[in-house]
Amino acid sequence: MLVAGNWKMYKGPAETRAFAAAFSPPEGVEAVICPPFVSLAGAVEAGLTVFAQNVHWEDEGAFTGEVSAPMLREVGVVGAIVGHSERRQYFGETDETVARRAAHALEAGLRVIACVGELEEERDRGETEEVLRRQLSVLDPHPALVIAYEPVWAIGTGKTATPEQAEEAHAFVKSLLDAPVLYGGSVKPENAEELLSRPGVDGALVGGASLDPDSFASICATAARIRS
Ligand code: PEP
Numbered sequence: 492m493l494v495a496g497n498w499k500m501y502k503g504p505a506e507t508r509a510f511a512a513a514f515s516p517p518e519g520v521e522a523v524i525c526p527p528f529v530s531l532a533g534a535v536e537a538g539l540t541v542f543a544q545n546v547h548w549e550d551e552g553a554f555t556g557e558v559s560a561p562m563l564r565e566v567g568v569v570g571a572i573v574g575h576s577e578r579r580q581y582f583g584e585t586d587e588t589v590a591r592r593a594a595h596a597l598e599a600g601l602r603v604i605a606c607v608g609e610l611e612e613e614r615d616r617g618e619t620e621e622v623l624r625r626q627l628s629v630l631d632p633h634p635a636l637v638i639a640y641e642p643v644w645a646i647g648t649g650k651t652a653t654p655e656q657a658e659e660a661h662a663f664v665k666s667l668l669d670a671p672v673l674y675g676g677s678v679k680p681e682n683a684e685e686l687l688s689r690p691g692v693d694g695a696l697v698g699g700a701s702l703d704p705d706s707f708a709s710i711c712a713t714a715a716r717i718r719s
Contacts, residue, residue, distance in 0.1 A: 542604065560601050
């Protein structure tokens with residue numbers, strides 16, 4: 492099982508060092524941290540397994556504000572998230588740019604967590620599968636590609652998909668693309684067990700609850716227990 496902590500725009504280098512000193516990942520689970528760019532190198536130096544929160548599709552060039560896969564690899568980063576709903580919602584990320592980022596990162600030797608998921612109104616209109624099909628249609632299978640199913644209405648809202656909704660969506664994703672699928676959306680120590688124990692749930696992408704070393708360790712420990 493893979494449990495990834497997306498720190499979003501939280502924790503500079505000093506807070507990252509403090510987290511690393513307090514966090515000990517349990518055996519039997521792969522715990523990954525995704526800090527902001529300025530904290531990546533420090534997180535690697537502190538011994539964490541580190542993914543970036545985004546990655547560009549060129550190795551270098553006139554792309555202000557972007558970071559490339561070779562640059563990430565140079566500081567010891569081993570993977571990247573692409574297509575997080577906050578990137579899609581606030582920064583103009585599209586299925587096409589997500590596809591380019593994912594393909595280039597994989598080619599450059601990074602692992603990739605590609606995020607997909609429907610808006611609340613899309614679920615209400617019965618369009619969840621259509622949205623997932625569209626978002627996944629631009630991604631090619633790859634041994635280092637992991638999908639994160641993150642219903643947008645459950646991210647940072649405290650609303651979680653029911654275990655049945657998660658199981659159903661994961662099965663649908665797997666029917667389209669052969670890849671491990673993480674669940675994301677308000678995963679916490681209190682609900683980790685019911686979500687992670689469902690068939691087809693291969694781990695979690697955790698936002699808010701990954702900022703605290705004890706709560707993130709608790710979710711990782713649940714994942715390890717379920718798969719042991
Ligand atoms: C996320 O950032 O991918 C996420 C799922 O956030 P949260 O756990 O806070 O809902």
